[in-house]
Amino acid sequence: MEPSQETLTTHAGTDPAPTHGYTANKEAYLRRLKRIEGQVRGIARMVDEDKYCIDILTQVSAVTKALHAVSLGLVEEHIGHCVVGAAAEPDPDLRAEAIDVKVKEATEAIGRLLR
Amino acid sequence: MEPSQETLTTHAGTDPAPTHGYTANKEAYLRRLKRIEGQVRGIARMVDEDKYCIDILTQVSAVTKALHAVSLGLVEEHIGHCVVGAAAEPDPDLRAEAIDVKVKEATEAIGRLLR
Amino acid sequence: MEPSQETLTTHAGTDPAPTHGYTANKEAYLRRLKRIEGQVRGIARMVDEDKYCIDILTQVSAVTKALHAVSLGLVEEHIGHCVVGAAAEPDPDLRAEAIDVKVKEATEAIGRLLR
Amino acid sequence: MEPSQETLTTHAGTDPAPTHGYTANKEAYLRRLKRIEGQVRGIARMVDEDKYCIDILTQVSAVTKALHAVSLGLVEEHIGHCVVGAAAEPDPDLRAEAIDVKVKEATEAIGRLLR
Numbered sequence: 001m002e003p004s005q006e007t008l009t010t011h012a013g014t015d016p017a018p019t020h021g022y023t024a025n026k027e028a029y030l031r032r033l034k035r036i037e038g039q040v041r042g043i044a045r046m047v048d049e050d051k052y053c054i055d056i057l058t059q060v061s062a063v064t065k066a067l068h069a070v071s072l073g074l075v076e077e078h079i080g081h082c083v084v085g086a087a088a089e090p091d092p093d094l095r096a097e098a099i100d101v102k103v104k105e106a107t108e109a110i111g112r113l114l115r
Numbered sequence: 116m117e118p119s120q121e122t123l124t125t126h127a128g129t130d131p132a133p134t135h136g137y138t139a140n141k142e143a144y145l146r147r148l149k150r151i152e153g154q155v156r157g158i159a160r161m162v163d164e165d166k167y168c169i170d171i172l173t174q175v176s177a178v179t180k181a182l183h184a185v186s187l188g189l190v191e192e193h194i195g196h197c198v199v200g201a202a203a204e205p206d207p208d209l210r211a212e213a214i215d216v217k218v219k220e221a222t223e224a225i226g227r228l229l230r
Numbered sequence: 231m232e233p234s235q236e237t238l239t240t241h242a243g244t245d246p247a248p249t250h251g252y253t254a255n256k257e258a259y260l261r262r263l264k265r266i267e268g269q270v271r272g273i274a275r276m277v278d279e280d281k282y283c284i285d286i287l288t289q290v291s292a293v294t295k296a297l298h299a300v301s302l303g304l305v306e307e308h309i310g311h312c313v314v315g316a317a318a319e320p321d322p323d324l325r326a327e328a329i330d331v332k333v334k335e336a337t338e339a340i341g342r343l344l345r
Numbered sequence: 346m347e348p349s350q351e352t353l354t355t356h357a358g359t360d361p362a363p364t365h366g367y368t369a370n371k372e373a374y375l376r377r378l379k380r381i382e383g384q385v386r387g388i389a390r391m392v393d394e395d396k397y398c399i400d401i402l403t404q405v406s407a408v409t410k411a412l413h414a415v416s417l418g419l420v421e422e423h424i425g426h427c428v429v430g431a432a433a434e435p436d437p438d439l440r441a442e443a444i445d446v447k448v449k450e451a452t453e454a455i456g457r458l459l460r
Contacts, residue, residue, distance in 0.1 A: 020168050033159040037152055044148040053135050053193045054220050060186045061227040064179055068344050071175045076337040078168045079309055084329050087317035099314050105169050107306040110340055112176040114298050115460050183459050191452040194424055199444055202432035214429055222421040225455055229413050230345055250398050263389040267382055274378040283365050283423045284450050290416045291457040294409055301405045308398045335399050342406040 021077025032070055039063045071113050078106055136192025147185055154178045186228050193221055251307025262300055269293045301343050308336055366422025377415055384408045416458050423451055 022029055043059050083106060086098035137144055155178060161171050198221060201213035252259055270293060276286050313336060316328035367374055385408060391401050428451060431443035 057224040103310040109172040218425040287454040339402040
């Protein structure tokens with residue numbers, strides 16, 4: 001599952017203000033995570049039914065990939081929403097600091113994904 | 116969660132013959148996968164409750180790490196069981212081929228984990 | 231080698247205008263890449279001297295980590311410089327598009343690092 | 346660069362006994378590492394010439410992939426040579442221990458690659 005291949009339905013926002021970058025795609029994220037949960041359950045079933053270890057490993061790799069796709073979506077929305085939001089702060093001093101905080105957070109999160 | 120930190124209970128084997136390397140640790144794998152399934156459900160809850168994207172990313176990284184630990188355990192048992200099993204084949208010609216197949220499978224599986 | 235542990239010397243900029251986020255830390259990046267080049271040469275020497283495969287693998291992992299650290303530094307500076315630069319575009323229509331382009335580029339680059 | 350796509354020339358072994366799994370492919374490994382060294386130098390050149398950060402990141406990803414391919418090759422040969430070698434130990438007690446040591450080493454090395 002690639003992030004770009006999934007049509008992310010725009011959440012028909014009746015909420016006054018979406019809080020985060022991913023809010024607009026909340027339903028799509030919940031569907032993906034539901035599917036990942038099902039994949040993990042499927043792996044447990046394979047273990048329980050003594051399936052061949054290599055086939056189990058293939059499924060574990062698929063789940064890891066699906067999680068990476070979710071991560072990338074969240075990173076994209078964090079950068080496009082939180083970082084860009086900080087850059088829109090009118091006070092230049094507060095802005096510089098806000099950007100620094102958001103960029104640092106994003107980079108540390110990406111670093112955790114790489115490890 | 117590191118594979119080495121978890122006490123893997125040896126499955127009190129009433130089965131006549133465990134088929135795979137991981138069979139002896141089946142219960143431990145099922146517990147770990149249950150926990151991972153719960154972690155994925157927790158991430159969905161965070162999305163649903165509009166938690167901060169960076170905190171969600173941290174949880175996604177934790178699940179990825181837990182899956183890596185499961186993979187490593189399976190790889191270890193595949194090598195120690197299936198590869199070594201192939202090496203015990205008495206007919207030298209069949210043995211060489213059996214080893215080749217198992218080593219190639221293991222390497223391809225590890226390659227999928229790295230990608 | 232962690233990006234945060236290295237003191238990045240600010241390039242005493244006699245250039246009229248630094249073009250990219252990393253320009254200020256150019257010398258530090260060049261030093262790191264020099265070191266990585268030396269590490270790769272060291273691995274070749276280990277292969278040439280028939281060193282133990284596991285020790286070679288350990289060195290390969292170290293180089294991969296050092297490259298990840300360089301990547302993370304570049305990503306951080308891309309977000310803090312190129313994305314934030316796009317967000318400073320005065321024309322709102324051009325701005326939205328410029329941000330989109332930069333965020334998409336960053337996310338795709340991070341996606342390539344994860345694979 | 347995929348390990349399978351490169352024709353590994355079998356080292357015309359005049360040596361009395363190749364010590365490691367990779368020895369037969371030593372020349373191919375040295376060529377690959379030489380190429381990786383050149384790629385790292387190319388990245389330094391890009392930094393020096395103020396190339397666009399995203400293009401540099403693309404090259405860093407390519408080097409990481411090339412290193413992964415080298416790692417996988419070494420892992421494959423370690424399993425096929427060192428682990429299988431341990432499994433050929435005639436004394437069953439020494440054999441079990443030798444296998445354990447080699448499998449554990451391999452798994453730890455793979456774990457370092459995954460991190």
